[in-house]
Amino acid sequence: MERTFVMVKPDGVQRGLVGEIISRLEKRGYKLIGLKMLRLTPEMAEKHYAEHRGKPFFPGLISYITSGPVVAMVWEGKNVVAAVREMMGATDPQKALPGTIRGTYGIDIGRNVVHGSDSPATAEREINLFFSPEELVTYDRNLDVWIY
Numbered sequence: 001m002e003r004t005f006v007m008v009k010p011d012g013v014q015r016g017l018v019g020e021i022i023s024r025l026e027k028r029g030y031k032l033i034g035l036k037m038l039r040l041t042p043e044m045a046e047k048h049y050a051e052h053r054g055k056p057f058f059p060g061l062i063s064y065i066t067s068g069p070v071v072a073m074v075w076e077g078k079n080v081v082a083a084v085r086e087m088m089g090a091t092d093p094q095k096a097l098p099g100t101i102r103g104t105y106g107i108d109i110g111r112n113v114v115h116g117s118d119s120p121a122t123a124e125r126e127i128n129l130f131f132s133p134e135e136l137v138t139y140d141r142n143l144d145v146w147i148y
C-alpha cells in the first residue's frame with residue numbers, strides 16, 4: 001500500500017486543528033501508521049524543505065515551520081499521496097477550493113496549516129527523515145473490506 005507523510009504545521013497545532021485533520025483522513029478511509037509531536041530544529045526544517053533553498057520565501061518558511069510544535073504522521077492507503085494533496089487544496093489557501101483543508105481553514109500562503117508529500121518518492125524521503133522503521137506500525141483493520 002502507498003504511504004504519505006503528513007504534518008500539521010505550527011499554526012494548525014496552535015489553532016486546534018490536529019483532530020480535524022486526522023479526522024478527515026481517518027473518515028476518508030486512510031490508515032494512520034505513524035504519529036508523533038515534535039518541534040523541528042532549523043537543520044531538520046532545511047532538510048525537509050531542501051528543494052526550496054535559495055528561494056525568497058525560504059528564510060520565512062524555516063522560521064515559520066520551526067516556530068512551534070508540529071504533528072508528524074504517516075498515512076497509508078490506495079493512491080494516498082495524490083488524495084491527501086487534493087484534500088489539502090492548493091498551496092495558497094486563497095486558491096484552494098472551498099471544502100479542502102486549506103480552503104476551509106487558511107487565508108495566507110505562509111500559514112497554510114498542513115503539509116503533505118507531493119509524490120511517492122518525496123513521501124519515502126520525508127517518512128525516513130521523520131520516522132525510524134520501528135516507529136511505523138503495521139496492523140490489520142477489519143473494516144478494510146468495507147473500503148476496498
Ligand code: RTP
Pocket residue numbers: 052057061090091109110111112114115116117118
Ligand atoms: P508543503 O510542501 O508545505 O506541503 O506545501 P506545498 O507542497 O503545497 O508547496 P511548496 O511549493 O512545497 O512550498 C512549501 C511551503 O512554502 C511556503 N511558500 N511560500 N510564494 C510564497 O510566499 C511561498 N511559496 C511557498 C508555503 O508555506 C508552502 O506550503
Ligand code: MG
Pocket residue numbers: 118
Ligand atoms: Mg511541498
